[in-house]
Amino acid sequence: MASHDQSYKAGEAKGQAQEKTGNMMEKGREKGEAMKEKANAVKDKAWESAEGARERAQESKNGTGGYLKKKNEEAKDKSSETAQAAQEMGxxxxxxxxxxxxxxxxxxxxxxxxxxxxxxxxxxxxxxxxxxxx
CATH class of the missing domain: 1.20.5 (Single alpha-helices involved in coiled-coils or other helix-helix interfaces)
Structure with missing residues (x-):
């Protein structure tokens, strides 16, 4: 019976080892998924930051362009007024x-x-x- 008992214990030990291995594998998968989610979150955050910087740069560019356009219009108006005054004076x-x-x-x-x-x-x-x- 010793052989049957040994065989039973060996099977039991093998089953426990497989269960532990399975648990370890599951924990590894869970940690891998958690790391993947964190990596995606970091990637998304980086993309949002880059997108925000791009938008701010575009707004700054547009603001500068608007300022220059306004100054250009003011200069045209002033030039037109000066030309008109010179014409009237003439x-x-x-x-x-x-x-x-x-x-x-x-x-x-x-x-x-x-x-x-x-x-x-x-x-x-x-x-x-x-x-x-x-």
Whole structure:
């Protein structure tokens, strides 16, 4: 019976060893899954951080572009206002020049008439004559 008893104990020991091995394997799988989940969580967190950084960089770029666009528009407006003011000033200057030139021409015309009358008068051709002598 010793052989049967030994055989039973050997089978029992083998079964216990298999169960322990199975338990150990299950624990290893569980730890492996836990590590895999942690690795995925770290990867997701890294991706979120990188995505956030990319978005902030894009917003910064857009903000800078918006600022430059605004300043460019302001410069265009200022340039347009300056050009308009210069154009109006030029028109005013032209008008003043026309008025001054017109006044000079009128004054010169009057002086020429007076000179012509003086010449006629000195030659006895006009000036203070009366029409009854002719």
């Amino acid at each position: 028109k005013e200057t032209v008008e003043a020049g026309k008025e001054k030139t017109g006044g000079i021409l009128q004054s010169t015309g009057e002086q020429v008439k007076k000179a012509a009358d003086a010449v006629k008068s000195s030659l006895g051709m006009g000036g203070g004559r009366d029409d009854t002598n002719n």
